[in-house]
Amino acid sequence: MVATAVALTLTATGCVAGGGGTEGAGARKTELVIAVGDIAGGEFDPIKGWGTRPAQIRPIHSSLLTIDSNVTFVGDLASQYSVSKDALTWSFTLRNNARWSNGEPVQAQDVVFTYELLKKDGTRFDLSFVDKIVAVDDSRVEFRLSTPQSTFVGQLSEIPILPKAHYGKDYSSNPIGSGPYRVRNFQDGQQLILEPNPHWYGTAVKFTKLTFLFLAEDAALAAARSGSVDIAYVPPAFADQKIPGMTMKSFETVDxxxxxxxxxxxxxxxxxxxxxxxxxxxxxxxxxxxxxxxxxxxxxxxxxxxxxxxxxxxxxxxxxxxxxxxxxxxxxxxxxxxxxxxxxxxxxxxxxxxxxxxxxxxxxxxxxxxxxxxxxxxxxxxxxxxxxxxxxxxxxxxxxxxxxxxxxxxxxxxxxxxxxxxxxxxxxxxxxxxxxxxxxxxxxxxxxxxxxxxxxxxxxxxxxxxxxxxxxxxxxxxxxxxxxxxxxxxxxxxxNHMYLVRNGLDLGDQPIHAHGHEWALFNTIANWKWSR
Missing domain, CATH: 3.10.105.10 (Dipeptide-binding Protein; Domain 3)
Known part of the structure; x- marks a missing residue:
């Protein structure tokens, strides 16, 4: 039954089973097929929960801050930021080359809109300590807090910034972000297909297509055995699996x-x-x-x-x-x-x-x-x-x-x-x-x-x-x-988070993983490449 389900899923998505052979290796030079679970919870909208899982937003959205491989908070959309001595004023300057996936510039007003929206909602993100958010000009924004908040830095690295001019009730069906990829096709409960964001401000991504199959653990393992996926999550109990053309990767976590x-x-x-x-x-x-x-x-x-x-x-x-x-x-x-x-x-x-x-x-x-x-x-x-x-x-x-x-x-x-x-x-x-x-x-x-x-x-x-x-x-x-x-x-x-990874696929310098194997790899998704 599992094998049949995998075959039907792969047929529906039009994926080619490579199995490590010549045809598969060639097909995967610019495309990846990934099965790490259902990654789309929240449907790309923070009001629905998008961003409440660590690293979830990284493929298609940006946040003001992010973490590096040493788990140090550094600028993402923000080119620089500072915190006042009383910890009540947080000031950010946006990078001047940030663009939405439709080519329009990311501006301070978008940041204000996003945080005011989530503060008013108050369900997914607690921003009650934020007294005022001010767009100083198009590239500078200030958060004025009513009381210091030591964990605010974490929210700044997880909340996806939304385009004020293009956000509405149908945003989930047409998400516009400023991350390295953009949504090409989404079938709830089945798959998500991403393509490069041509206006991404970072180094050009190396893959023209990422296909995420929302397979259960046993089905993902079966797909890996068939050679149909390039990355598959594996529970620790199955970590001794040996599959030709793939290597078991183990990542330390705080999970x-x-x-x-x-x-x-x-x-x-x-x-x-x-x-x-x-x-x-x-x-x-x-x-x-x-x-x-x-x-x-x-x-x-x-x-x-x-x-x-x-x-x-x-x-x-x-x-x-x-x-x-x-x-x-x-x-x-x-x-x-x-x-x-x-x-x-x-x-x-x-x-x-x-x-x-x-x-x-x-x-x-x-x-x-x-x-x-x-x-x-x-x-x-x-x-x-x-x-x-x-x-x-x-x-x-x-x-x-x-x-x-x-x-x-x-x-x-x-x-x-x-x-x-x-x-x-x-x-x-x-x-x-x-x-x-x-x-x-x-x-x-x-x-x-x-x-x-x-x-x-x-x-x-x-x-x-x-x-x-x-x-x-x-x-x-x-x-x-x-x-x-x-x-x-x-x-x-x-x-530990365990994944079967296609030989030669470099997933970047991974920081220690947070909770959620479905999204933990995505902190470095813009840097994925073939090492050989």
Whole structure:
């Protein structure tokens, strides 16, 4: 069935299966076929979510800033920028050769339009701290903030700038950007075809056509075996695959996986993207259960089984980054101590079935994972097996992402994340963002943590911000991380991104990857080329 689906898809897109032969090699001198998942979420429009995934915008849009291979924020559309000493005024000068894909110049008014549009919307990007945006002239723009925002630099690198004169309700069907490529054809759920933007301000791209096939992981692997794609994402469990004409590439990431655990008792209600949803779980709302999982699960064994050596244990979302608190790391796999912790909290196995209970409630819950994601599926199954040894029953259940968003505030979820900046710590743990977007799925609230997170967000310098980010993780008496922390999310592993890549294809000097294998490669997409 997979082979048939791939054959039908390739026929529909008109792709030629090269298989490493002469015909295929010749066909791919100027064209690439890529299968890394569905990359089009948000349909090219930031109001619909385009730009909320790291590096997603890079093929067809530009942002004021971007990151280089050292994960340093540098100018993209901005040729230069500065920040005032009080961190309240951010000034940008646009490059004079920036053009939209229709040839018109990119101007400061376009920047103002984009950010005012997103600030008014307030759903996908929180710009409430921006007091005023001013076009000083056609090439200069100023952001005047009501309060310092240490993570604003991250948004400046992710928000795609839109053409004021050409943005409307039908923008998704005819997106105009200032990136290296432009949309030639888009079939929702099937494929995206890009062609070079003739007005791109950077070095001329080397490919005349990029075809992205939105294939599931098994279908992408089958397409790679048939020689029909040049780049294919591969889950770590399949990383030992050997395919003639292709090389397995492994990229280090800040992309982590863990368990989001509801912190409120069952029976509550909340929202996700404006939809009413059930909130709370009578088992995971007990802090002792979350802590028992945090210290009792064996991350090293989980990494070995799920990642096959292509990743490592993780204790927070930000291990090893400048804002990581080393005190949040600890020795895990402590089964006996985890069971003792549960016992002290009143959980006991009264009927000998191996699952503890308390007040007539058995310590068992459902763990949701996306059915089409092998890594998260494997993670859920391994967690369920290890949790059983602690006296906790976990039922792994595959579903769609839509199902996860609707049910994920009342059940555990195989959650993920990881960015080149610290803002996700605020989005995942601050009580101030509960019921906004996909933030704080665990409905977690801790006044001390909120204080540290707010201080980090409003810090004037990176050093000041990092101190507060670390305190939010664990300040010696309270925090969301560490063996004594609240553990609304139990982080388990940090993964490597694995791709089968056509021999001789140079993907540029990749920075460490952020969350999302679908888009992580795109930071360097303008520099892709054949090395031989």
């Amino acid at each position: 982590s996986r863990g368990l989001s655990l509801p912190t409120l008792p069952a029976g509550g209600s909340g929202q996700i993207l404006g939809k009413d949803v059930k909130v709370g779980n009578d088992v995971t709302s007990d802090r002792a259960v979350r802590q028992a999982l945090n210290i009792g699960l064996d991350r090293k064994k989980i990494a070995e089984l799920v990642l096959q050596g292509h990743g490592r244990p993780a204790y927070t979302l930000v291990d090893g980054l400048p804002w990581f608190n080393q005190a949040a790391a600890f020795t895990d796999g402590r089964t006996a101590e985890a069971k003792q912790l549960l016992q002290q909290a009143g959980w006991a196995d009264s009927n000998g079935d191996g699952i503890v209970e308390k007040g007539g409630v058995k310590a068992q819950f459902t763990l949701l994972y996306p059915s089409d994601d092998k890594l998260r599926s494997d993670l859920a199954l391994v967690v369920a097996e290890q949790a059983r040894a602690l006296g906790i029953g976990v039922t792994a259940k595959g579903t769609t992402w839509d199902g996860i968003y609707l049910d994920g505030k009342a059940n555990a979820v195989t959650w993920g994340g990881g960015r080149h900046h610290a803002h996700q710590l605020y989005g995942m743990y601050s009580s101030k963002v509960i019921d906004t977007g996909y933030n704080n799925m665990a409905q977690y609230s801790n006044a001390t943590v909120d204080k540290h997170l707010s201080a980090a967000l409003s810090a004037k310098t990176p050093e000041e911000a990092n101190r507060s980010w670390k305190l939010a993780q664990w300040d010696g008496t309270s925090g969301f991380a560490g063996e004594k922390g609240d553990a609304p999310i139990v982080w388990l592993v940090r993964i």
